[in-house]
Amino acid sequence: MIKLKGVTKQFGTTRALDNFSLEVREGLVYGLIGPNGAGKTTAMNILATLLLPDAGTALVNGRDVVQDPQVVRGLIGYMPDFFGVYDGLRSAEYLEFFAAAYGVPAAKRSRLIKDLLELVNLPDKGEVYVDALSRGMKQRLSLARCLVHDPRVLILDEPASGLDPRARAELKEIIRQLKHMGKTILISSHILPELAEMCDEVAIIEHGRLVTCGPVDQITRSAKGARQLKVSVAEPVPDLAGFLNQQPGVSSPWVEGLIVQFFYQGDQSQQARLLQTLVSNGWPVIEFSEVRRNLEEVFMAITGEEGLPNGGN
Ligand SMILES: Nc1ncnc2c1ncn2[C@@H]1O[C@H](COP(=O)(O)OP(=O)(O)OP(=O)(O)O)[C@@H](O)[C@H]1O
């Protein structure tokens, strides 16, 4: 439904996106995670036809964002990471304005606005001035706004930022409903746990490049059960990561000198068998242990300088 292929975008000397590829299948809630400056907003702006890529292609439902921007705009609802200032406008008027801009017939607008305000849990706020809404309410109004033309694809840039836990839970519920309605949703954040709760799959982006992507449980597995294992060896063994990658329960091994770390899913006896396999295959193992890390640290490990799983370097 969404496809970025080899997309590059340069701002002066900064390469915001560097040969970046991503595929989001229809009906998925897909998370784009990366630290500040990673290129998330740039990727989303390109999909939203607000920015032209320097190279590569970006497609929404098979339509090229550069060739067919008008068609793409009809397909997507884009929620930017900021909320403009709307002095003297009430919530319902705000939605009315955007519905009109998207060509929703006047006769249908009041029903639509009522439904949208209900969907985002703001049923009583139609007559409240936009500027008088709390931040969380503004975020939800902004979400309602990008739904006025009933788009098939939603591109939400940091929709949960600045929300308290309860507002986040509400947002999660709204996203669940939107998914149920058949929308394909791309959502960004710099907080992995925040997205892990809402998404089917995630991609991790750093310095404009894709670091890793896949189902959430695969990416966060290590943190969930704190199952990150570490093998130290007596001498450099360049092929060990590849060998490990073929073993059941092992994913994303990465090498740091004489240490190979990887995410592991398996119980203690399976873990013992893995060690036996390593030793009986002649790998010079001197240490085999579990690294206890929380989700934040996993994210740091994945996006940090010290090592990138999947050879993302
Ligand atoms: N209009 C612009 N002019 C110059 N540089 C830009 C522009 N937009 C983005 N950049 C640079 O491109 C890089 C990627 O920025 P981008 O906004 O896409 O990151 P992000 O992942 O959305 O970060 P954040 O989490 O802070 O929102 C950054 O280094 C940023 O400074």
Ligand SMILES: [Mg+2]
């Ligand atoms: Mg951003």
